[in-house]
Amino acid sequence: HPFVIRALGFFRHSSFVIRRCLPWTILLTFLVPGAIAAPPKLNALFPAGAQRGQSVSVTASGTFGQWPVRAWVDRPGIEVTAAEEKSKLTVKVAPDVPPGVCWIRLYDDEGATSPRPFVVGTLPELSEIEPNDDRQKPQVLQSSAVVVNGRLEKNGDVDTFAVSLQKGQTLVASIDANRTFGSPVDTSLQIVSATGFVLAQNDDYHDLDPQLVFIAPADGTF
Numbered sequence: 001h002p003f004v005i006r007a008l009g010f011f012r013h014s015s016f017v018i019r020r021c022l023p024w025t026i027l028l029t030f031l032v033p034g035a036i037a038a039p040p041k042l043n044a045l046f047p048a049g050a051q052r053g054q055s056v057s058v059t060a061s062g063t064f065g066q067w068p069v070r071a072w073v074d075r076p077g078i079e080v081t082a083a084e085e086k087s088k089l090t091v092k093v094a095p096d097v098p099p100g101v102c103w104i105r106l107y108d109d110e111g112a113t114s115p116r117p118f119v120v121g122t123l124p125e126l127s128e129i130e131p132n133d134d135r136q137k138p139q140v141l142q143s144s145a146v147v148v149n150g151r152l153e154k155n156g157d158v159d160t161f162a163v164s165l166q167k168g169q170t171l172v173a174s175i176d177a178n179r180t181f182g183s184p185v186d187t188s189l190q191i192v193s194a195t196g197f198v199l200a201q202n203d204d205y206h207d208l209d210p211q212l213v214f215i216a217p218a219d220g221t222f
Contacts, residue, residue, distance in 0.1 A: 039111025040064045045089075045104065047127055047149035048181055049119030053095035056125075060087050066108040074103045078120070093120055101180060117180055123147050128159055135196055138162040144171055152185060165216035178208040194221050 041063040050056040068082030077094035091104075099122050103115035124143070128150035132139040138160040141148070150159055165171055173191065177183040189210035191200040199222070205211035216222065 037065050037110045038063070040066070040069055040106050040108055040113050042104075042106050042113035042116050044181070045116055045118055046151060047125065048117065049121055049125065049147065049149065050091055050093050051123060051125050051147075052093045052097045052099065052120050054125075055090060055092040057083075058089045058091050060089055060106065062087075062106075062113065064106075064108075065110065069106040069108050072105040072107065072112070073118075074115070078102055078104075078118075080104060091118065117182075119176075119180065121147055125149060128161075132160050133158045135160050135192065162221050164221050165219070167216055167218050169216045171214045171216065171222070172211070173214065174205075174211040175209050176206075179206045191222055 042060055043062045044060075046059050046061070047056060064086065067086045068084075071080035071082070071089070073080060075097065077097035079092040081090050081092075082088070083090060097120050099120050101117050101119050104118050105115050106113045123145055125147040126149070128148055129139050130153060131137070139162070141161050141163045144163045144165065148161065152159075163171070171191070173189060175187050175189055177185050177187060186203075186208045187210055188201065188203045189212055190198055191212055191214050192198050199217075200212050200214050202210040202212050214222075
């Protein structure tokens, strides 16, 4: 039968024959199928970041046999607490936390998840609002200095956003999906005029993630 040897916090699943008695004790714990619960599994966090000094509600996608879970973060100043609703977390970022990628694990009595990235930023953040597939009905951004947290709802999904620019103003538009979060998505980024004419396009700037630097040719909405 399979069993667990417990000694000084060391655990190993094994099987062997005890051939002679030794002057020490082995504690044999026979396992009943299904008696050990699976550890939690964390696939992704959404939104996957927050502006420092802010508190955000985050959805954890994955498998959680026990709730609430506890959280470990690799840097001070970031507090993660589980809400009453399953899969919901509150992430609070202190104002003095350095911007960049931090790592979050969730854990319970059965084990811990793999760490998932969470980005601390300096710009205001918002989430995309569906539906925004139609170029004629984009999600309007009140500022070009903003982080939009989005996710693809279906294969071939298109997300459209509108921003007002003045002639000569430079817009840097960048998508961060594969590089930081390990997403398998291969995105394409376009800047179009109000009439739908493609003014700039990029597919792969940072590996699979696109980025564009665009100078507005005239006042208008892009």
